[in-house]
Each structure stands twice: as C-alpha cells, then as structure tokens.
Amino acid sequence: MTKIKQKKLETISYEGQTIHVGLDVHKKNWSVSLYLNDSFIRTFHQESNGQALLQHLQSHYPGGHYKACYEAGFCGFSIQRELSLLGIDCSVVNAADIPQTNKGMLSKTDAADSRRIGEAFAKQLVKPIYIPKQEIEADRNLIRYRKHVQDDLRAKKHKIKSSLFTMGLKIPLEHDKPYWTNNFITWLKALSIADSGNKLTIDLLIDDVLVLRKRLFTTNKEIRLLSQSERYKSTYTLLTSAPGIGLITAMTMITEIGDINRFDSFTKFNSFIGLCPSEFSSGERIHKGKMTKRNHKTIRALIIESAWIAKRNDPALTLKYHELLKTKTAKRAIVIIARKLLSRLFTVWKTKIEYEKGVLK
Numbered sequence: 638m639t640k641i642k643q644k645k646l647e648t649i650s651y652e653g654q655t656i657h658v659g660l661d662v663h664k665k666n667w668s669v670s671l672y673l674n675d676s677f678i679r680t681f682h683q684e685s686n687g688q689a690l691l692q693h694l695q696s697h698y699p700g701g702h703y704k705a706c707y708e709a710g711f712c713g714f715s716i717q718r719e720l721s722l723l724g725i726d727c728s729v730v731n732a733a734d735i736p737q738t739n740k741g742m743l744s745k746t747d748a749a750d751s752r753r754i755g756e757a758f759a760k761q762l763v764k765p766i767y768i769p770k771q772e773i774e775a776d777r778n779l780i781r782y783r784k785h786v787q788d789d790l791r792a793k794k795h796k797i798k799s800s801l802f803t804m805g806l807k808i809p810l811e812h813d814k815p816y817w818t819n820n821f822i823t824w825l826k827a828l829s830i831a832d833s834g835n836k837l838t839i840d841l842l843i844d845d846v847l848v849l850r851k852r853l854f855t856t857n858k859e860i861r862l863l864s865q866s867e868r869y870k871s872t873y874t875l876l877t878s879a880p881g882i883g884l885i886t887a888m889t890m891i892t893e894i895g896d897i898n899r900f901d902s903f904t905k906f907n908s909f910i911g912l913c914p915s916e917f918s919s920g921e922r923i924h925k926g927k928m929t930k931r932n933h934k935t936i937r938a939l940i941i942e943s944a945w946i947a948k949r950n951d952p953a954l955t956l957k958y959h960e961l962l963k964t965k966t967a968k969r970a971i972v973i974i975a976r977k978l979l980s981r982l983f984t985v986w987k988t989k990i991e992y993e994k995g996v997l998k
C-alpha cells in the first residue's frame with residue numbers, strides 16, 4: 638500500500654503585530670472594539686471577564702501583542718490589574734481626554750464608545766493616567782473614607798440646627814458656635830420637646846452625631862499611625878515641615894499623588910492639582926480666566942486652606958500676601974500664595990530637603 642502524504646496546514650500568526658483593544662466597561666458586560674495596529678477590525682460584546690477576552694484574542698489573533706484601554710470610572714483599576722496579570726498590557730485614560738465628535742455626542746452607544754476609545758488609543762491620541770501601587774490605593778481609600786465621614790457629620794449637625802429652628806427652639810448664645818462642645822450635646826439631650834415625634838427625631842440625630850464623631854476619631858487615629866509607617870514617614874516629615882501642612886493634608890497628598898517623580902516639572906504638577914488659570918489666547922490677544930476646571934478637587938481645596946495658615950507663619954509669604962493685597966482681592970491673593978506654597982512643597986518633596994521659612998524664592 639502506498640502511503641498518502643498529508644499536507645501540513647499553515648496557521649495564521651500575528652507575531653510582531655499589535656492588537657489594540659478599546660473597552661467600554663460595565664458591571665455585567667463589556668463592549669470590545671479591536672484594532673490591528675491602528676486599523677479597525679470589529680466590535681463585539683462579551684461578559685465582564687478578563688479570561689474570556691484573552692481566550693478570544695488568542696483564538697482569533699494568536700501570537701499578537703495585546704494592548705487594552707478603558708475609561709476611568711466605577712471599577713477603578715481592578716480591570717487593569719486583572720488584564721495585566723493575564724498578560725494583556727492595559728491602560729486607563731481620563732474620559733474627558735477621549736476625542737469626541739458632535740455626531741458621537743448625539744448618538745451614544747456602548748459599541749460607539751468602545752470604538753472611540755480603541756481608535757484614540759490605537760492612534761496614540763490619548764495619554765494613560767497614572768496607576769498607583771495597590772497598597773497606596775488602599776491607604777488612599779482610608780483617607781477618602783474619612784472625608785465621607787466628615788461630610789456626613791457636618792450634614793447631621795446642620796440637620797439638627799435646622800430642625801431646632803423649624804420647631805421654634807433657639808440655641809443659647811453660649812452654645813451657638815461653629816464647633817460642637819460636649820456641653821452643647823448635653824443641652825440638646827436635656828431639651829424639653831412637647832411633641833414625641835420631634836423629640837425622637839432630635840434624639841436619633843444626636844445618636845448619629847455621636848457615632849460619626851467616634852468614627853472620625855478612630856479614622857484619624859489610624860491615619861496618624863499610617864503616617865508613621867515605614868512607607869510614608871520620611872515623606873510625611875518633609876511635607877509637614879511646611880507651615881499649614883498637617884496630618885490630613887500631607888497624607889492626602891502622599892496617597893493621591895503617589896510617585897512625585899512622575900512630574901518632571903512644577904508646571905505639570907500644578908496642572909494636575911489645578912492651581913493655574915484657564916487660558917483663552919489667540920494671536921496677540923492673551924486672556925487668562927479663572928482657575929481651571931480640570932483639577933484635583935480635594936488637594937486644591939486643602940492647599941488653599943493651608944495657605945491661609947502659611948501666610949501667617951512664613952514671613953516671606955506674609956510679605957508677598959500684603960503686597961498682593963494692594964492690587965488684588967484677598968481671595969485672589971490667597972490663590973497666588975497657595976500656588977507659591979505648592980511650588981515649595983514640590984521642591985521639598987523632590988529634593989528631600991525640609992521647608993525653610995523666610996526664603997523669598
């Protein structure tokens with residue numbers, strides 16, 4: 638018998654090719670758009686599972702280099718970390734940076750969004766955002782939780798005072814202060830309120846305040862311990878050497894910014910924080926407006942708050958502030974002082990040399 642020679646089948650390989658993946662992510666499913674280098678291939682939907690995406694890519698585009706991208710949102714960096722562990726290079730981008738057309742804004746679908754993300758990523762029209770280390774992100778969550786507790790506590794206190802006014806009950810002058818003393822809480826508990834429903838409402842609100850105060854105290858204690866940990870102590874010491882920079886401001890900056898070396902200049906650092914004016918200039922006409930809307934809301938607010946303290950404790954900032962008051966309002970002057978303070982914090986952090994008061998430049 639003669640042997641029949643079987644022809645060897647050649648399988649396609651994407652060796653040396655890059656498959657760009659634009660993801661529009663949701664809780665239960667993803668819309669996926671694929672680009673070969675920068676040419677569109679197809680769009681499809683799948684379950685929200687990184688392993689399923691990898692299997693599809695390996696099955697249809699074997700040997701390729703897979704690079705994925707999605708907009709920052711509700712899922713944080715969890716998908717990025719999942720895909721990276723599977724061997725897919727994954728980036729996260731700011732949604733505001735993705736190019737958009739008027740037609741796209743009038744007809745918005747998941748498929749269109751994933752294709753828009755994939756195209757911008759494949760053509761390098763968008764820059765990925767910084768992804769912090771997982772342990773730093775976990776510590777950042779603790780700092781952010783504290784702010785939520787503080788906001789809830791402020792809301793409950795406001796609710797108690799507004800409820801008292803609604804009931805026609807006036808707060809004595811000795812207790813009507815911005816901060817709440819134990820004597821004021823004792824006075825609240827002892828209030829004689831005829832209507833049982835109103836009395837119960839006030840009592841429950843007081844309980845809420847006491848629980849939140851205790852939770853805020855516990856959170857502050859944990860953050861203070863965290864600041865003295867090996868991971869943060871040296872940077873924390875540097876930042877708090879500056880006037881006006883305390884525990885919360887320093888730890889917020891450390892955990893939100895992460896690696897200061899990702900900013901190679903103060904201009905870029907300030908652009909991230911947002912203590913710079915918006916600009917609308919054309920030709921010889923230069924117009925600078927209010928502070929940019931693109932900012933890190935929490936850090937910017939903390940730095941401006943710290944500037945009010947710093948301008949009283951640093952002679953150089955005090956002098957500059959009073960010079961600014963000759964031509965500007967107090968609010969505009971303090972923003973400039975805040976920018977100077979931020980510049981000095983950037984230098985302190987970069988050079989690892991503690992803050993020195995009284996230095997003009």
